[in-house]
Amino acid sequence: xxxxxxxxxxxxxxxxxxxxxxxxxxxxxxxxxxxxxxxxxxxxxxxxxxxxxxxxxxxxxxxxxxxxxxxxxxxxxxxxxxxxxxxxxxxxxxxxxxxxxxxxxxxxxxxxxx
Amino acid sequence: xxxxxxxxxxxxxxxxxxxxxxxxxxxxxxxxxxxxxxxxxxxxxxxxxxxxxxxxxxxxxxxxxxxxxxxxxxxxxxxxxxxxxxxxxxxxxxxxxxxxxxxxxxxxxxx
Numbered sequence: 001x002x003x004x005x006x007x008x009x010x011x012x013x014x015x016x017x018x019x020x021x022x023x024x025x026x027x028x029x030x031x032x033x034x035x036x037x038x039x040x041x042x043x044x045x046x047x048x049x050x051x052x053x054x055x056x057x058x059x060x061x062x063x064x065x066x067x068x069x070x071x072x073x074x075x076x077x078x079x080x081x082x083x084x085x086x087x088x089x090x091x092x093x094x095x096x097x098x099x100x101x102x103x104x105x106x107x108x109x110x111x112x113x114x
Numbered sequence: 115x116x117x118x119x120x121x122x123x124x125x126x127x128x129x130x131x132x133x134x135x136x137x138x139x140x141x142x143x144x145x146x147x148x149x150x151x152x153x154x155x156x157x158x159x160x161x162x163x164x165x166x167x168x169x170x171x172x173x174x175x176x177x178x179x180x181x182x183x184x185x186x187x188x189x190x191x192x193x194x195x196x197x198x199x200x201x202x203x204x205x206x207x208x209x210x211x212x213x214x215x216x217x218x219x220x221x222x223x224x225x
Contacts (some may be wrong), residue, residue: 031211033211041217042202042215042217042218043202043215044215045207045212045214048210056210056211056212058212091157091158095211102148102150102160102163104160105159107157108156108157
């Protein structure tokens with residue numbers, strides 16, 4: 001079964017540093033997403049990406065965050081100047097077509113900011 | 115603010131029983147509804163989707179949707195210990211593709 005692949009599985013970074021989280025979505029999918037889940041809390045939407053541009057973003061996704069699809073296969077989330085409260089599990093998801101189809105989530109990257 | 119509410123549990127049922135999980139949502143224009151299963155430390159895994167009022171069955175799982183009451187539920191028949199997980203209700207954002215998740219209901223199936 002096709003998978004969404006995320007790397008690294010765990011990233012530890014110092015406060016103020018920049019991190020890049022990487023995702024390889026399912027190859028024929030068109031919609032890509034980043035979500036995060038702070039430990040013990042709900043899964044929260046960050047951003048959606050379609051046709052090489054952001055289609056939706058939440059209030060969480062401020063100027064500290066950016067996304068890119070640099071080479072047609074990878075989908076990255078960059079977090080600049082990390083803060084302690086950015087510590088969370090970050091999930092990438094992809095979707096074949098929009099709306100009524102559920103997502104396939106990657107296994108996640110656990111980001112720990114120290 | 116679009117809200118998705120779930121009873122956080124824990125919900126404990128004996129093996130072989132029916133587990134009933136409930137969810138309410140605030141956004142009346144929501145069109146698509148999903149149930150995800152999340153094992154501890156793992157990513158959400160889609161188990162059911164439903165778009166029309168009524169019931170939808172898939173194996174041991176039945177999703178029920180009542181848009182007038184803004185209510186969606188998941189029934190798990192013949193519960194197995196392997197069903198022990200947190201079940202997340204997710205609702206689309208009405209016209210967009212992003213989802214709003216509830217906090218999840220933790221289910222424990224007792225052998």
